[in-house]
Amino acid sequence: MSFVGGGVVGGGTDVHKFVEALQADFKTLSLETKKKYPQIKEACEEAIAKLATAGSSQQNSVYYTVNQILYPLVQGCETKDLKIIKFCLGMMQRLITQQVVDQKGALYITNALWTLMEHNIEEVKVLQTVTLLLTTNLVVHGDTLAKALVLCFRLHYTKNSTIVNTAGATIRQLVSLVFERVYLEKDSVPSLQQQQLPDADGSNSSQDGQTFALDAFRLFQDLVQLVNAEQPYWLVGITEMTRPFGLELLEAVLSNFSAVFHENQDFRMLLKERVCALVIKLFSPNVKHRQLPPSSNNGTAAVPAEKPYFPISMRLLRLVAILIQKYHTILVTECEIFLSLIIKFLDPDKPHWQRALALEVIHKLVTRSTLIAFFCLSYDLKNHATHIIHDMIAAMGSYVRYSLINASAVLSNGGGQQLPGGAGQQPSTLAALASGGSNQCGFMFRGAYLPLVATFAPGVSKAVYLELLDKVDAPNIPDSYGISLAYAILLDMTRSIGGVIQRTPELHPTHNTAIVSEEEHKPLCLQLVNSSWSGLLSAFIPLVETSIDEATTENILKAMQNYAALCGMLDQLQPRDAFIMAMCRASFPPHYAMSIFANNAQPDADLRHTRSGSQDLSSQFINSCSADGGDFRPQIVAVGTPLPSASLPHSVMQAPVMLTNKNLQCMRAILLLAHNNGSILGTSWHIVLQTLQHLVWILGLKPSTGGSLQAMPKPAVDSNVGIQTAVMADLPVLSQMIGQLFESSQYLDDVALHHLIDALCKLSHEAMELAYANREPSLFAVAKLMETGLVNMPRIEVLWRPLTNHLLEVCQHRHIRMREWGVEAITYLVKSALQFKHKQPLKENIELQTMLLSPLSELSTVLHADVRQRQLDCVLQILNTAGEILSFGWPAIIEIIGAVNDHHGEPLIRTAFQCLQLVITDFLTVMPWRCLPLCISTAAKFGSQTQELNISLTAIGLMWNISDFFNQNQDKLMSTQLEDVTILPDFPGTVKMPQFDKLWMCLYAKLGELCVDLRPAVRKSAGQTLFSTIAAHGSLLNPPTWQALVWQVLFPLLDNVRALSSSASNEKVDASGNILIHHSRNTAQKQWAETQVLTLSGVCRVFNTKRELLQMLGDFERAWSLILEFIQNAALSKNGEVSLAALKSLQEIMYHNSTERALKDAQTAQQQDDEIWTIAWNIWLSIGMESTKMSATSRQLSSGGNAGDSQEDFYIPSQAFLTALIQIFPAIFQHIQVRFSASDFDKFCTVLTNAVCIPVQTDAVPYIMSTVSDTLLTPLHDGILECMELIQKEATRADSDPSIRQLIPAIFRQLLIFSKFACAPPTFQQSVEHNKYGKPSAHYANNASIEVVSMNYIPFGEKSISICVKLYQSTATEESVVQEQILHDIVKALRTPLAMKYKCLSSSTWKLAISSLISVLHTGLKVARVKPQHFNSLWDDLADTLDKFLFPVSVCTIEDRGLEEIVLDETIDCQVIELLRDEVLPFAHEMPHQFIMQIVVLLNKGSIHSASDSNICYESDWKLREIFAKTCFETLLQFSLLEDQTSVTASNNNRLNANLLTAAGAGGNVSKDFAGRLAVTALLHRFQEVLKRFNDDERQSGKCPLPRFRLSEISFVLKAIATLVVSMKKAPASKVNKPAWDLLIGLYPYLVDCTTTTSPEVSRSLREALLQYTDLLQAPRTSNDNAIQSNGQQ
Secondary structure, eight states, rough: IIIIIIIIITSSHHHHHHHHHHHHHHHHHHHHHHTTTTHHHHHHHHHHHHHHHHHSSSOOHHHHHHHHHHHHHHHHSSSOOOHHHHHHHHHHHHHHHHHEEEEEEEHHHHHHHHHHHHTOOOOHHHHHHHHHHHOOOOOOOOHHHHHHHHHHHHHHSOOOOHHHHHHHHHHHHHHHHHHHHHHHHHSSSGGGSOOOOOOOOOOSSSTTTOOHHHHHHHHHHHHHHTTTOOOSSSSSSSOOOOOHHHHHHHHHHHHHOOHHHHHHHHHHIIIIIHHHHHHHHHHHHHHHOOOOOOGOOSSSSSSGGGGGHHHHHHHHHHHHHHHHHTTTTOOOOHHHHHHHHHHHHTTTTSOOOHHHHHHHHHHHHHHEEEEHHHHIIITSSSSSSSSSSHHHHHHHHHHHHHHHHHEEEEEEEEHHHHOOOOOSSSSBBBHHHHHHTTTOEEEETTTTTEEEEOOOTTOOOOOSSOTTTTTOOOOOOOHHHHHHHHHHHHHHHHHHHHOOOHOOOOOOOOTOOOOOOHHHHHHHHHHHHHHHHHHHHHHHHHHHHHHOOOHHHHHHHHHHHHHHHHHHHHTTTHHHHHHHHHHHHHOOOOHHHHHHEEESSSSSGTTTTTTTTHHHHHHHHHHHHHHHHHHOOOOOOEEEOOOTTTTTOOHHHOEEEEEEEHHHHHHHHHHHHHHHHHHHHHGGGHHHHHHHHHHHHTTTTEEEEEOOOEOOOOOSTTTTOOOOOHHHHHHHHHHHHHHHHGGGGSSSSSHHHHHHHEEEEEEEHHHHHEEEEEEEOOOOOHHHHHHHHHHHHGGGGHHHHHHHHHHHHTTTTTSHHHHHOOOHHHHHHHHHHHHOOOSOGGGGGGGHHHHHHHHHHHGGGGGOHHHHHHHHHHHHHHHHGGGOOSSOOOHHHHHHTTOOOOOOOHHHHHHHHHHHHHHIITTTTSSSSHHHHHHHHHHHHHHHHHHHHHHHHHHHHHHHHHHHHHHHHHHHHHHHSEEEESSOOOTTTTTSSSSSHHHHHHHHHHHHTTTTSSSSHHHHHHHHHHHHHHHHGGGGHHHHHHHIIIIIIHHHHHHHHHHHHHHOOOOBOOTTTTTOOOOOGGGGGHHHHHHHHHHHHHHHHHHHTTTTHHHHHHHHHHHHHHHHHHHHHHSSSOHHHHHHHHHHHHHHTTTTTOOOOSSSOHHHHHHHHHHHHHHHHHHHHHHHHHHHOOTTTTTTOSSSSSSSGSSOOOOOOOHHHHHHHHHHHHHHHHHGGGGHHHHHHHHHHHHHHHHHHHHHGGGGGHHHHHHTTOOHHHHHHHHHHOOOOOHHHHHSTTOOHHHHHTHHHHHHHHHHHHOOOOOOTTTTTTTTHHHHHHHOOOOOOSSSSSEEEEEOOOOHHHHHHHHHHHHHHTTTHHHHHHHHTHHHHHHHHHHHHHHHGGGGGSSHHHHHHHHHHHHHHHHHHHHHSSGGGGGGGGHHHHHHHHHHHHSSSSOOHHHHHHOOOHHHHHHHHHHHHHHHIIIGGGGGGSSSHHHHHHHHHHHHHHTTTHOOOTTTHHHHHHHHHHHHHHHHHHHHHHHOOOOGGOOOOOOOHHHOOTOOOOOOTTTTHHHHHHHHHHHHHHHHHHHHHHHHHHHHHHHHHHTTTTOOOHHHHHHHHHHHHHHHHHHHSSSSSGGGGHHHHHHHHHHHHHHHHHHGGHHHHHHHHHHHHHHHGGGGSSSSSSSSHHHHHHHOOO
């Protein structure tokens, strides 16, 4: 006992003082007892003596004498004297305090106290002493200790309450003390296992092992025994023990000394095997007890002992709470049982107080997350264990629902009776709530109000009824205490689950908690959620529904948010979705929520683990919630229209939706959840967003630019739709929260972001589905997709595809509002994305650029024009704002622009075109090479669109701009080579065409396609552009490329134009509106004609300008023949304009002065040249033949009858055409003249003849008028004659080829054919009979007709005659001319006009004819005299011709022609006679006799012509032919009488033989003489006849003078007689025979008769005649015979 020695008694002075005090005390005691108790007195004195010795000796301290000292004190206690006992007890206490009592002494003291206890003396003092004895030091243990404890227990059950209480307190203190000692011992003493264990009966076999631990063990063991109503082993002597007290002690030990139990195997055994068994046994009445309705209780049903007893139940639960809290790790199975029992206590059939206590215990447990974790690990996670957590939470849910339903049931039953387990207190009514004011907290269900009567700090449990240790009867617990507590438990449970999952440390950790390892953590968390979610949900749903104050609702919603977030973190989708769904439902009125979420599975259907009862309650609850509570209505803060959705029944759709404050609170909670835990929402984004969408709709928030929502003031039409002003102020806040929610999406990880976008897309899909039904759609989803895209720009590639793919679908929707927003979103996003400063600049990032523009491109597939309009507006804005960064995006942009087609309206095409213009004017330079072909084809597309002509034309202008760009940037373009060749079209047949050339070819090919557009203006513009660009920039092409250009662009173009022209309609184009169309363009065919003209002339021009280049390439002949073929085709077109243009082109080509190529040897070049020109000649011929052929088969000129049969149009080539055709010939001729054969000339002549015969149409009249002033020839005729002259020149050249000289006769013939037209214009009657040549009209198949005008062929015919004459004069002696009897032909040809004379259309014709005849004869007669054999056939025709000319059938009057003209005509006649006089008569002997006879007859006829002609009835005619007759007469006379003597060879005899009439065949002389004589005789006869008739007539006429012409006639005859007389006198005698003189003299009487005339003119002539007779009055000298004869005659 070193403690005693060293600690207190160590100080000498102290000890001394103590001993002295003790001695004093003993003296006092001996004095007190000396009378009554002498034995005590003695003992006292003995003790004093001992003390004295102890005080004097250091070795024998007080300690060693203490037992002797104690003796008197023990004796003193045994007396019944209170005074002495008190004093003794005081002494004892002092000794104990001084720590001088040893084990023995302690036992003495204990025994003394026991005696006092048994006698009920000084109980309180006794208890004090026991306490001191045990607390001062560790001396007392083992049995002494047991005795001391029993003593206290005995005192606890006395009658005196003070003592009872003191004893109770003492016991508690001592029991604790015993256990505290175990701690002390731990350090110094080996553990209990190494000491001998007690036997079953509690006796020890060895005293050595009596340690404090053993004491504690025995004490605890006995306590259990006692509570279990069994005998103790160690605490012998306990007579009585109540269970409540025993339970309290057990609780105290277990509560305060858990370490002892945890560290010690024996204690553990005790705990497991004894304590738990005890608890379970004591629980049974509570468990088994069922509270029965009073009515069924007939007195025998309930056994009183079985009834739960509040004090025990309460203490048991306290004990269980401690066991679970502190010993769960060592009592795993037992705790499972306890927990199950506690959960059972919540059943509705348990007493109200019992359920309240169970709730308090549960509350204690759930505030500790480690416990929750342990339960879950130990039970829920184990296969065959009870799912404690699950059951506990499910029970809570049921409890909550039951409480609410019970409260309302009690209320509805009028409060008379309650469901089992209800407390005696009535639930508050609505009235109570109303009186309580507005700051009430709690729950309200169907009018029953359950106020929140207990509030707890989060995570702190504060038991109320578990602390009522002094209550014997069950307390009266308020009705709503249970639900208030349940609400706290649920919140704490949620918090603890969160603590476990997130591993947050506890506020007050205890030392014996189980540590959860890492690998256990994940399954633990999953199980926790699995076990808890359905129960929590089934409790939270009704709590949210029924809570009536914002704070409570807020707490529940917070818990739900947190829980949902935890589920999300663990990927527990079903619970997460169920919680979120619950919050979402709570945001709407119940009926509306049920409709909206009808298609989402009801969360309660998934609570598989709940007992069916609770399930029923849950559904019962939900249904009863939706049934109206009737009298309590939360304040409605907003009324709106329902959002149309597929699941809404019609009834719901009609009614307005009313939102309460709580609905909005739930909405805020959802927003908060989504904002803070967006990353875990995953698929539940859909529900969240669906809810927000509905709320936004109901509250009337509409999306505005950029996707944010704004409150649109609703029209106040519907009185019950509206929003309270308080909420109106909140709307911007709500809208901002929603905005922030989507803004926060930038902090989500990629996966979460995808979930958000998926959900928005799904939502949008639903909206689209609805919009198909033509309901106003919600644009929330689309707007938010856009907003999400905008805030996530930095990682746009992550979400771009899903986002835009969906928006593209929206754009295809048929509801216009949907589309509007879809396209708004896409275009806004694309624009923003392009302007955003990306980490890697967009300009260098090809993938990103392509990706960003792809949705814009995709819009091109949408058919709706409004979408396309926005798309193009967007492109326009992009070009204006971000054009310079679009390095890789150009193809996309251009394709978008080019995707517009004719189906789209004009506005769309206009916008697209604006974009294209911008691209081409501003961006060609920055565009990559590969886009250029795209630009070209896009421009071409606009060229070919048919909506707006001006755009087409401007587009073609843009193509010109592109060509300029190519030209200006040729060096740059040539230097860049493109790897990807596929974007350039392939031009087959050319080897390795440079890319730059391919680019040009693209341009040309596209322009070529536009040249065959259906609209004339476009064709014209395209054609002009094509040929201008080729002309301007063609030189940039490589020579081989030219081949491709010609063969793959130009020729196909010609081909297409030809095909399309031929199929074009000739219906009149409807000149709709006010556009005037010129008649030359009023049918498609005519419009195509213009195109044909343009293309053909363009191609020919190219061909011409590049002729040298093309000749260097191969297949020039092919190209040459092809182009000529095209020209031929066009030339033969039925359209005058085309055919004429074709010829102009031909002319250009033919007149092209090509320089010879120096590259090839001359011979090949020559050969090639020959071939080329032969082709040209053949083409010319075929054009000529075809175009001038007017055959009945191809053109029917019918006067109507069979007009319908002929389908082909009637066509007459124009004069201009024919002229052009003819004018081309010289160019060809110069190349082919060497090879020009007779057959060629033949064909050529056919063409010319046909050409001349072609009639002229009225509209060509101006063309007939000559352009050259000095000639009256039309250009055509002029051309024809020029050609003839050209060939003639060639043929008559001195050095010309013999072969071509052979053509001269043919040339004559052709010219003569032409000459005939002067008198007989061609009437092209070789084709069809029709009315006489005047104005025939040619009928088309469609009965249109062409007026044909008569044309003046006279100049032409005359010119032909002149040429012919000239030619003859130069070639008369040519062998071929002589042989072919050309002179005869000429005469025959001239016979017509000469015979017609005055009937000729123009007097110039016969005048020319006669002068020509004279000229020709001058030349030709000489030849004829030399080679008479070739001219035999000529003479008859010649005589006939002269005869017909000099004595025409036609008449001519002064009135017609005037006097001067007639005089001139007579001169011409005289010239003919002179010709005969000079060229024929002198050579009569060299000419056929017959001919000479005919000539004499003719002269004879001429000299007296007028006299015998009965036709002459006007006197003027006399005068007119006077000179002529005179000339004839003179010639005749000269020929017959005045022949030169020398030339006469015949004999006089012959001459004198007047009667000899020889045959015509006799010698020339004879015939000549005969002719002369014959002529004289005939004349005289005629004179006589005229004179006789004159005289007769004059006599008969009396005073009336004769007509003038009669006077003229007689005057002429008289003159003629005078002349004849003179001639006869001069003539040699041989020439005038006797009868002639006789006749002459016989005229004399007639002359004398004439003297009576009154006409001076006749008198003058008569005088002359009579004077001539003078010589005849004397006989002539030559011959007497003659003289006699003549005298006699006279």
